[in-house]
Amino acid sequence: MKNSIYIILFLLVYVCISCKDDEGNNGMYQNRTVNILDYGAVADGQTDNTSAIQAAIDDCAKGSGTVVVPRGTFLTGPIFLKSNINLHLEKDAVLLGVNTMADYYNAFYPAVFGPMTSSSGVYTPSLIYADNVENISVTGSGTINGQGESENFPHENNAKRRPKLIFFINCKNVKVEGVTLRNSAFWVQHYLMCDGVILKDLTVYSHSNWNNDGIDIDSKNVEVTNCHIDTDDDGICFKSDTPLSCENVVVKDCVIKSNCNAIKFGTSGFGGFKNIAVSDCQVSKASEDNFRHWAINMAWSGVTSNNVAIAGIAIESVDGAALEDVSVSNIQMEDVVTPIFVRLGDRNRTYTGVPSTLRNVVISDITAKSESKLSCSITGVKAASVQNVTLKNITLNLLGKGTQSDAAASVPEKEAEYPEANMFKMVLPASGFYVRHADNITFDNVQMTFRNPDARPYFVFDDVKNSAINNSRPESVADKNFLKGISISNISIDGVLFEGGGGETPDDKPGPGEIGEDGVFTVGSNSYQTQIYGNLRWMVTNSKEGIPVAKTYEGKSEGENGYYYDAAGKNSACPPGWRLPTWEEAEILKATIEANPGSEAVKWWTDADFGAFAGINSGNWTLWGEQGVWRLADRESDGRKYCTMTIKKDGTISIEEGSSKNPRWYSVRCVQDVEQK
Structure with missing residues (x-):
């Protein structure tokens, strides 16, 4: 028995x-539960626990279950998740990534990614890594900290081989929930070619290094909800770095704080984007600005602060693939350089051999406050137009301050440039939306208010067809101030075909001696830009000192290169209705420019796009393009003594008395009282 x-x-x-x-x-x-303490882990923040944590994962992965990281700080190198494992961080648990590049290199090269020299900016090491596994998760209320601020990591834009915090490749059924992700040395988390990803209740705070994207999604069947992202680079970024498309993604109820783009599609865009919806999110400035310094690096845009996002919504397709069936809705944003940036470019044709496509996009129910003169834009390229984009129920509170010079600007194509709202490096000629190379664009109930006066039209359409603006035009705004059309066809405003608006036709150009609405003054066959400062309109010319002469001058006819004068006379160097500025007026201008060296006022004098810098003719024009030197009015009654004003590229200004033996060495700046206009 x-x-x-x-x-x-x-x-x-x-x-x-x-x-x-x-x-x-x-x-x-x-369904086992194991604790890393049982495998020798030590919570002192100094002991390397990589082997202990990996041993716990490997043991639990013999079947399935949860690997628990208890309260305490556990230093660790790269961890490789296995199928059917939940890495769970309890409250006050911290996984602290090692800050030595050698630990990451040794773990990933060549065993995972091959020789280090063949690695790319996409396939990089990671603190928590998984490849071709399924049913994995990282959960809990603990923290994963990558120590990305360490001097041991490279600190430069786009430096390769820096580690991410989380990098999952080709995995199925992924969940990351509840944890806090901090201080990555590169992108915070990246999901590449995965199928079935849930990101929920995450807190991301990363301002420790360049390129700290909050979430990078390059997968399908993804849901992102209730995440709080505060990061130096893009907040939520949809990528497509393989021939596979990023598709079937839902993002909702997130708070996004960014120094770059809060909600971004691309770059890259090799496989494309399909069926993606972003909704119910709040966008604002990041908590820190350690690298970007937009008030300095984008001073030309009139940006009001360093601490702003470049764009609230950036939708980009530039690498030969299709972006289609995308919606972005119910977004509240503030602290942005520009609210909306849509770009179809022709940077790469890697897999398709043809230009990208960008179509079937709806942006709706948006409220935004911008902090620069850089307007929203929707632009394609000559070889490919943006198609079927609808913007509706949008309220924009814009900075304004656009000048007549801005309104007259010609925007370069830059077809192959990296796509970014600031890519044209200039203030766009529209105060609200600049649209170029586009077909079937609809604006419905798009309302704009301006905190400062703006001389630009609300909309500029260039090479645009079959498009409409409805319920968006204030009653007090005339056609020419509302929409400027260049090479347009079948454009309607509130159902009425648009035929006016300051398009580039001969009748719109000012005649000789006239100032156009864009501030351009016509001299003979040339046009010269003018700018108003206080009660004076200043003109940049190539005029010389003296009285106009009828004969040709040095082989040039009058009007071919401005007015030409006999230097001996010195009575007037300005066209009728214009005069030389006085010393006192020059002093006021000097004070205006020096009061704000980063302002548009300084840009106007230092850009040299319109010949402001004739320089000093010293025989070889060595100062050409470096500084502008011109005559001011005399301070003596005999009219023989002139003053010289110099503005250098750095904004340094000087005003000096004195006459020259050869006054034709200097360009002339003429002024006109605004009241005389």
């Missing part, structure tokens, strides 16, 4: 050990 009992007990134990699930795993290994 006793022996029979022993036999029965043995058989029961054998059956338990031998029992396997449908996948062939031993039943006793299923």
Whole structure:
């Protein structure tokens, strides 16, 4: 009897050990919970726990279950997740990534990514890594900290091989929930070619290094909800770095704080984007600005602060793939350089051999406050137009301050440039939306208010067809101030075909001696830009000192290169209705420019796009393009003594008395009282 009992007990134990699930795993290994402390982990923030944590994962992965990281700080190198494992960080638990590049290199090169020299900016090391596994998760209320601020990591824009915090490749059924992700040395988290990803209740705070994207999604069947992202680079970024498309993604109820683009599609865009919806999110400035300094690096845009996002919504397709069936809705944003940037470019044709496509996009129910003169834009390229984009129920509170010079600006194509709202490096000629190379664009109930006066039209359409603006035009705004059309066809405003608006036709150009509405003054066959400062309109000319002469001058006819004058006369160097500025007026201008060196006022004098810098003719024009030197009015009654004003590229200004033996060495700046206009 006793022996029979022993036999029965043995058989029961054998059956338990031998029992396997449908996948062939031993039943006793299923749904286990293991604690990394049981594998030798030490919570002192100094001991390297990589081996202990990996041992816990490997042991639990014999079946399935949860690997627990308890309260405390655990220093670790790269961790490789296995199928059917949940890495769970309890409250006050911290996984602290090692800050030595060698630990990441040794773990990933060549075993994972091959030789280090063949690695790219996409396939990089990571603190938590998984490749071709399924049913994995990182959960809990603890923190993963990558120590990206460490001097041991490269600190430069786009430096390769820096580690991410989380990088999952080609995985199925992924969930990351509840944890806090901090201080990555590169992108914070990246999901590449995965199928079925849930990101929920995450807190991301990363301002420790360049390129700290909050979430990078390059997968399908993804849901992102209730995440709080505060990061130096793009907030939520949809990417497509392989021939596979990023598709079937839902993002909602997120708070996004960014120094770059809050919601971004691309770059890259090699496989394309399909069926993606972003909704119910709040966008604002990041909590820190450690690298971007937009008030300095984008001073030309009139940006009001360093601490702003470049764009609230950036939708880009530039690498030969299709972006289609995208919606962005119910977004509240502030602290942005520009609210909306849509760009179809022709940077790469890697897999398709043809230009990209960008179509079937709806942007709706947006409220935004911008902090620069840089307007929204929707632009394609000559070879490919943006198609079927609808913007509706949008309220924009814009900075304004656009000048007549801005309104007259010609925007370069830059077809192959990196796509970014600031890519044209200039203030766009529209105060609200600049649209070029586009077909079937609809604006419906798009309302704009301006905190400062703006001389630009609300909309500029260039090479645009089959488009409409409805319920968006204030009653007090005339056609020419509302929409400027260049090479347009079938454009309607509130159902009425648009035929006016300051398009580039001969009748719109000012005649000789006239100032156009864009501030351009016509001299002979040339046009010169003018700018108003206070009560004076200043003109940049190539005029010389003296009285106009009828004969040709140095082989040039009058009007071919401005007015030409006999230097001996010195009575007037300005066209009728214009005069030389006085010393006092020059002093006021000097004070205006020096009061704000980064302002548009300084840009106008230092850009040299319109010949402001004739320089000093010293025989070889060595100062050409470096500084502008011109005559001011005399301070003596005989009219023989002139003053010289110099503005250098750095904004340094000087005003000096004195006459020259050869006054034709200097260009002339003429002024006109605004009241005389």
